[in-house]
Amino acid sequence: MTSDRMTPEVLWSMGRIGTFNVSPDGNTAVYTVTYYSVEQNKSHSVIYVLNLNSKAQTLLTTSPKSEYSPVFIKNGQKIAYLTAESGTSQLWEMNVDGTDKRQISFEKDDISEFLFSPDEKLLILIKEVETDASIAKNDSDLPKASGMVINNLMYKHWDTYVKSIPHPFVARFNGDRIEDSTDILEGEPYECPMMPFGGIEQLSWSPDSKSIAYTCRKKTGKAYAISTDSDIFLYDIATKSVKNLCKQADWTEQPCDTTMSLEHQAVNHQQKDNNVGYDQNPAFSPDGQRIAWLSMERDGYESDRTRLCVYEFATGNKTYVTEKFESGVDQFLWMPNSKNLCFSGVWHGKTQIYTTNLKGDVKPLTDEVADFSLVSLAPNGKDIFCKKHSMKQADEVYLLKGNKLEQITFENKHIYDRLTMGNVEERWVATTDGKKELCWVIYPPHFDATKKYPALLFCEGGPQSPVSQFWSYRWNFQIMAANDYIIIAPNRRGLPGFGMEWLEQISGDYSGQCMQDYLSAIDDLKKEPYVDEEHLGAVGASFGGYSVYWLAGNHDKRFKAFIAHDGIYNTQQQYVETEEMWFPNWDLKSAPWIKNAEGQMQKAFRESPHLYVDKWDTPILCIHGQRDFRIEYTQAESAFSAARLRGIPAQLLLFPDENHWVLKPQNGILWQRTFFRWLDRWLKPDNK
Template identity: 50%
Template sequence: MKRVLYLAALTLALGACEEKTDTPDGSFNNRDLVLQSDIMTPEVLWSFGRLSEVALSPDGSTVVYGVTYTNISENKSYTDLYTVPAKGGEVKQITNTKFNEAQPGWHPDGQKITFLSSESGSMQLWEMNIDGSARKQITDVEGGISAYLYSPDMKQLAYIKAVKLDQTVNDLYPDLPLANARIEDDLMYRHWDSWHDYTYNHLFIAPYSEGSLITSGKDIMEGERFDSPMKPFGGMEQIAWSPDSKSIVYTCKKLVGRDYAFSTNSDLYLYNIETGLTENLTEGMMGYDQNPVFSPDGSKLIWESMERDGYEADKNRLFLMDMASREKKDLTASFDHNIASPVWDREKPYIWFVSNVSATEQIHAIDLQTGEITKVTEGMQDFVQVLNAGDILIAVRMSISSPSEIYSIDLASGTATNISNINTPVLSQLTLGDVEERWVKTTDGKDMLVWVIYPPHFDPSKKYPAILYCQGGPQSGVSQFWSLRWNFQMMAANGYVVIAPNRRGLPGFGTEWNEQISGDYGGQNMKDYLSAVDALSKEPFIDETRLGAVGASYGGFSVYWLAGNHNKRFKAFIAHCGIFNSDMMYTTTEEMFFVDWDMKGPYWKHPNKQYSASPHLFADKWDTPILVIHGEKDFRIPYTQGMAAFNAARIQDIPARFLFFPEENHWVLSPQNGILWQREFAGWLNKWLKE
């Protein structure tokens, strides 16, 4: 039975309806969404299906993947699994439950699909036939598991479980069971959006045989107060079985407290299953070393590596190790860009990876015999993952005009085909703005790429308000990304020309361009922003009297800084989770390596230009309405930064608004909060740039 659900009392805002499978235990999707307008709204944005994990079958013939749909009225998301032939064909939905299946994978023999589910009451490993039938629980580990990986010979299972090693206040004082407090003696007591919970991610290995239920395994990190995968975002990409199943490599930063907070020195550790011995494969390599991948024959290992300790935005290199000699080689020494997601070719001596070059993420191949690196794809798109299936590649692709989809790329012809078509039905009903690449001269004579996104149904004879987009990171790319918040098409749909510069400090234009921003907050990159907005505002279709500037994180810093240094260019500002006071940022953030590197040390030792560029020092020059947004669980840039900025504006009687989310972190993740964010974002700009 089906019923029509009108979104969010919300019918007027959405102008659309959706169909839902109305079964007590069923899932939810928006595949039948019918729009009444061709202009995107926040509700439509949140109704797109979101691609999650993608896994290729061992024989390269089939792809399994997850898709998440949002039920806005329930403020809840549902994830189900799908399969599609690698060369394209019928898409099959193989789960339809309320349990949000995660981390789809394959038996090494390709006979079953594996996944995590909380169906039993905690997150456990399950298996099923390729058509979704014969669903069966495989683990029943106390407290649940968070990730898994089968050994190639299918005789062992590696899984991740949180292990409690530290004492709470109630452990220390058992006669005070109702005491609610924390006692901290060192740094890194909280990370990203959660306080340290006294547990550590440990890697366990258990015997596996079909038909048995796994309840426990061997903790190969027993007693160690370290995490593998690394918190907060690491997954099983940081762990790899050797093809002979005799060893396993894991990523770990084996430091604690203050040392942990100031360092990015993670290493790769090889654990021998038979002897129980652990070897540090990357000892002496001081930056991030992570994401190991064995060659098909097990003779080589590749991984992603950074050189400098403490520099989290260092060049990401592709390293190779000969497992017999332990000799290491940088395969990308002559390649002046970052690499990500490397995979081996199944047959040829190639390694495939993705890299940001000129503000687009493209697929590259390195020939191990010649060392030559070739860019395989072109176009206005971001490929964020690549898998090799013999004569084709399976890749995840997104763009400013499309959410992530799975593409099959024929290596002979170069043809790329969308084989998942998750959002084709909705996109076909929308008119999106054109995206244009512009090049602007900077104040020091450099050429800077600027994305310009036009409103739907753009009329060049009219004048439009425009918004300058300021990127965060500060060294995250302004590429062809798709976002639920900083969505350029959503901004353009509100009737704005969007100006998105690839200012100094962004990847894709070489190491020198990317690294210039470290130690130069408030410097050349701010001049780059003004160069972009000044050049574009001369266009006859932009009203230079109606300009706004928006941004998050370092983009929020940028907005706060511009608010005191813009010489009347802008009529409205929006800063999300931005740095307002650099002194306070240094001593209240959690990952000390970030601020220590970029600020060139603490303010009491180095009162340098980084601190003299702090936006709060220019607050006396503020004169423009500003919307400040912050989440209480943002521990990267604590919410008091946003409070201080808002208070500074109102103390000076400057029109301001503070949008505060008690349950959100550096991002806004829940559906109705996300829609509220978009409404307030557009409403503030409309108030000051349109009314």
């Protein structure tokens, strides 16, 4: 293998660009880059300033502590940022050249995020507050007791036992220091931003600095676990009054069966528009007359199409301005005229930037084999700063001027210049029901069509996440290709960017058409003369892990090796093990003890992967994080034990300190090495 190929060590040496903000005059940008030390097994975030005219870059922070979330304040004369100095994460400020660093917040608790008001007299601080909504507080005379008395659902979320939740605090800023922070949800047991992935984007200041719009799902315990119904609330700074912008005045909670999908229940069949699904990420129009947010229509369906909702304060009317876009909106920005917005969304395996007006006329602004995400408008109000990545490049910042892109950052150019990347091609494959599916095929660097290569079927997670032009630091197609594998990554049934029928076909049918789409993809690829059809593998995580477990018992000897990461092995057990119950209720249709008229469980339970173990005949590697509360590690342990008891070659890679992902550098490299050792063992017999 030549030195110009991707390796795990090279992958972890890359800098990862974070937040990016531009000065009011448009001449300077400040941004973060996170670097990882394999030796120290940790990350470190630093702040750079960039001259947007000369492209000269200067490192502003050299502390051993991480510094992050920089923004310009005081008309661009200062930079405010977070640093984990003195044991807690606090706000600091510095000059644009990095001099005169000084602490400006002195909160007793960590500040995780912040947002200045437009007049900079106030700011929002996100801090953790204690909660006993599901886990009772232990007796005060037992401070070292580790036991937990659990009284309700949602006692765990993603990778954390929920003993604290984020709340937004409003604080004053006198230009010298931050003080007098007040919890705007004081006494309320609700989280804001929403766990586990919500951030400061879920709150917004009005242009006059007099009110805050925030995202909140005002539910706890079982009610929270079964519902995706979050709303946008308007908080008045002066009166401390709160208004729900999503719900009609006569709204009342609808009774429901908590053991079944909400799809056909009363909450999703009302005549009035009460925004009963996910509503989040509000942003005021520049003139303050409207507010927009991301909105899903149905309660209990976390993968519903995300629409862009515009609310007019004068009338209370809502308009959905992306109805002509048959996919979901990821992000959006208001244009200066308060009549147009730009947004990003996936279509046919590529996330592009679009524009829409208040009438819903949608037009594309980009058309590249890449994924874009929005950063901010340029100060001129016309150009757009964005990030772009693809299967051949990690995120870099670009400036979109009309239909032309100018690259702004070159964080990993010195690495790309030393690497040969595999080509990525679009391939449309016929499915068993007469449709076409888009697949991405990634070829090894220095590909030679006269040779034969083993091939991998990549099974996507989600189950409704797009196989777009994503760049991953673990499921990285270029490192798979660098190990001389051809990869086919299909946009099988259930993925967005191909219309609602394609997206929704998977619900209740995990083992159905989507599995046939996988097999159609690999069967199409293996016809190529350069594919070694005797040495095919299937790999995937989350729903992709479920897919691997299911294919292991239903592949008709196509594959010679499997790898399942954080996958569902037993859907019946998964139903009562996971935390967000809306997910299995919608996807699996009901609890496994609910039978139909014929006395049967739902299809997803009747055709669970664990029921096909008697047909397993292929070596399998099972990987799982023990802090994964979305899909418990017992799923991988069960699959591994079953394989070994049946005499099938199997390995189990457990990470006691990882969640649904693998985040620590040395664990990441161990993951990659184990991954390829397993594949090479079974798919490259000549290498033994």
